[in-house]
Amino acid sequence: MTIDSTPPNKNFIRDVIQSDLENGRVDGVVTRFPPEPNGYLHIGHAKSICLNFGVATEFKGRCHLRFDDTNPAREEEEFIEAIKKDVKWLGFDWGEHLYFASDNFEQLYEWALYLIENQLAYVDELSADEIRKYRGTLTNPGEDSPYRDRPTSENLDLFREMRAGKFNEGSRVLRAKIDMKSGNINLRDPVLYRIVNAPHPRTGGAWHIYPTYDFAHGQSDAIELVTHSICTLEFEDHKPLYNWLIENLPTPSQPLQYEFSRLNLTHTVLSKRLLIQLVKDGHVNGWDDPRMPTISGLRRRGVPASALRDFAEKVGVTKSDAIIEVALLEHCVRERLNKSAERRMAVLRPLKVIIENYPEDQTEGLNAINNPETPEAGSRTIPFSRELFIEHEDFMEDPPKKFYRLAPGREVRLRYAYFLTCRDVIKDEWGNVKELRCTYDPKTKGGNAPDGRKVKATMHWVSAKHALAAEVRLYHHLFSSAEPDVTHDVVKEINPNSLERLADCRLEPSLKFIKNGETVQFERLGYFCSDPDSSDSALIFNRTLELRDTWARIKKKPLV
Ligand code: ATP
Ligand code: MG
Numbered sequence: 001m002t003i004d005s006t007p008p009n010k011n012f013i014r015d016v017i018q019s020d021l022e023n024g025r026v027d028g029v030v031t032r033f034p035p036e037p038n039g040y041l042h043i044g045h046a047k048s049i050c051l052n053f054g055v056a057t058e059f060k061g062r063c064h065l066r067f068d069d070t071n072p073a074r075e076e077e078e079f080i081e082a083i084k085k086d087v088k089w090l091g092f093d094w095g096e097h098l099y100f101a102s103d104n105f106e107q108l109y110e111w112a113l114y115l116i117e118n119q120l121a122y123v124d125e126l127s128a129d130e131i132r133k134y135r136g137t138l139t140n141p142g143e144d145s146p147y148r149d150r151p152t153s154e155n156l157d158l159f160r161e162m163r164a165g166k167f168n169e170g171s172r173v174l175r176a177k178i179d180m181k182s183g184n185i186n187l188r189d190p191v192l193y194r195i196v197n198a199p200h201p202r203t204g205g206a207w208h209i210y211p212t213y214d215f216a217h218g219q220s221d222a223i224e225l226v227t228h229s230i231c232t233l234e235f236e237d238h239k240p241l242y243n244w245l246i247e248n249l250p251t252p253s254q255p256l257q258y259e260f261s262r263l264n265l266t267h268t269v270l271s272k273r274l275l276i277q278l279v280k281d282g283h284v285n286g287w288d289d290p291r292m293p294t295i296s297g298l299r300r301r302g303v304p305a306s307a308l309r310d311f312a313e314k315v316g317v318t319k320s321d322a323i324i325e326v327a328l329l330e331h332c333v334r335e336r337l338n339k340s341a342e343r344r345m346a347v348l349r350p351l352k353v354i355i356e357n358y359p360e361d362q363t364e365g366l367n368a369i370n371n372p373e374t375p376e377a378g379s380r381t382i383p384f385s386r387e388l389f390i391e392h393e394d395f396m397e398d399p400p401k402k403f404y405r406l407a408p409g410r411e412v413r414l415r416y417a418y419f420l421t422c423r424d425v426i427k428d429e430w431g432n433v434k435e436l437r438c439t440y441d442p443k444t445k446g447g448n449a450p451d452g453r454k455v456k457a458t459m460h461w462v463s464a465k466h467a468l469a470a471e472v473r474l475y476h477h478l479f480s481s482a483e484p485d486v487t488h489d490v491v492k493e494i495n496p497n498s499l500e501r502l503a504d505c506r507l508e509p510s511l512k513f514i515k516n517g518e519t520v521q522f523e524r525l526g527y528f529c530s531d532p533d534s535s536d537s538a539l540i541f542n543r544t545l546e547l548r549d550t551w552a553r554i555k556k557k558p559l560v
Helices: 012-022 043-058 077-089 101-117 128-135 152-164 213-223 233-248 272-280 295-301 305-315 326-340 509-513
Strands: 030-033 062-067 098-100 121-124 173-176 191-195 209-211 228-232 256-260 342-344 350-355 363-369 379-385 387-391 411-414 419-427 433-441 461-463 468-475 499-507 519-522 526-530 539-545
Touching: 012 043, 012 228, 012 256, 030 043, 030 228, 043 062, 043 228, 043 295, 043 305, 062 077, 062 101, 077 295, 098 101, 101 121, 101 152, 101 173, 101 191, 101 209, 101 213, 121 152, 152 191, 173 233, 191 213, 213 228, 213 233, 228 233, 233 256, 295 305, 295 539, 305 326, 326 519, 326 526, 326 539, 350 499, 379 387, 379 461, 379 509, 468 509, 499 539
Parallel strands: 030 062, 062 098, 228 256, 342 519, 350 433, 468 539
Antiparallel strands: 121 173, 173 191, 191 209, 350 387, 363 379, 387 461, 411 419, 419 433, 468 499, 519 526, 526 539
16 A cells, blocks of 8 residues: 555465566456455455455555445445445545456356356256255265256257346245255356346346345356455355366456455444444444444544555454454544644533633634644644633542542643642532633733642633534444344344443534544543534534544554
8 A cells, every 4th residue: 555654564465466466477467355245344345445445555456446346236326336435535545446246247148158158157046045955064965966967958049038027036036056965065066057037237127137145256256357366265166166167167367266254343243244233223323423433423423435445454464263342443543643633722521711810801812733743733722711611520629549630629721721729619509510710810810820839720710601502422332242242143242331422522613614524632521522413503523433543552462
């Protein structure tokens, strides 16, 4: 990846490509990212995107974006557009190489006829259940279908009639004729075409038969002249079939398939089926809910694309299954945001402070640094006045030993402003602290006392009359368990408190001009991203992360 300065880790896929180039199996690299447009992309896909586009860039080749749109029943245009947007946002460009498996339907059909003519495929009339029974098990060989030895001409006629829409769904399939006794179940006469009487988002009503993944995928690779077809480990057992089809068809090229282990992440699920459930059952507010592990959810939460690329690089590419701690992702996000996010002051749970010795109608502008990590970010002016808000939890009436923040009689520093001493506590009728009466020391402007006296805490604040009101949404893990139980593909153990909405937050006035989707650091509180639902009259921020890095504390065990 050239966008980042981090040099790519070595991994076995890069090694394979390097040696294929050196020994002349290929003279250039072509990869592809092949999503099925049946949902939004998640961070697992991001790993695959970074790998496919990453190696293509590294070896001066190209990477295609190909929609594997062979299942009209589950696919939608909305997903196609969302996927394109996400890949672009991640920083990758397929140029003119945007493809659809459906563009190849006619060629695939011709090749199916070719297999039939060569006695390598037949139309089967067994039901789906019967096919399953005849297929055998891992320990028992399968049995030949009674339709396996139909004459070629009958197969050709039936297959043409299937295409023409003469038959009901499920009544017939086209199967490759390979070996019902093969040790690899994928080679026991796999289905190549099934009847689906549903319109396709791109080919409309033109087809009544659709190729299976196995028949469409490798052949599309070959048509696009893909050299390295990189996929996840669950396709390892399909490789002999991938190769069988390429060997037995007059394809224009001979791609090879390589498998790596999928990304798994703690406290979430990375399977479209399960993510669809979360959306459909209303556990989240759509695919781009900031709690979702989708690329669009992470973006809305304020995660920069560069952090996802760093993360993909850090988790590496291997063949062993592992579950990655979500804390590693958070660590990558913090590293990026610490450099890029401007600092602002905001109070999430406001407590009013009145500075009794500060003139009533005075306002002064104080200089505040935008980003201590990035001096070029400059500074801004924030207003200070007699009435402020501080964070409720920064005050304790009866502080325990190690609480150094504000308490009756105690002096603290207000960031960029003055020393402040609490003189009096005002309570409501139920005894809750409602307001603090304080004094400030005018000689401590900028936060230092000329007499050298020290305070133990520096606190953030906003000027009450200048503050903007906002809603801030705090997010917690979507699943309470680190490794959610998803047996039978059902989501359980959903954390009922994953969303916390704070309706009465106060922000420094410069945040009025923040762009939608921009992430800033609220000093001492974390990183926060302006939500696209914000309007001028109703500001909404999403907490990306708190500042504390838990990854640093996790024992540095090997990742994979
Ligand atoms: P899911 O299992 O979530 O439904 P999928 O594999 O069906 O995902 P596709 O749209 O077919 O989703 O995936 C496109 C590409 O992304 C494939 O090459 C697939 O191997 C890869 N991919 C999907 N999930 C992961 C993951 N968790 N880690 C790495 N790569 C993944
Ligand atoms: Mg898939």
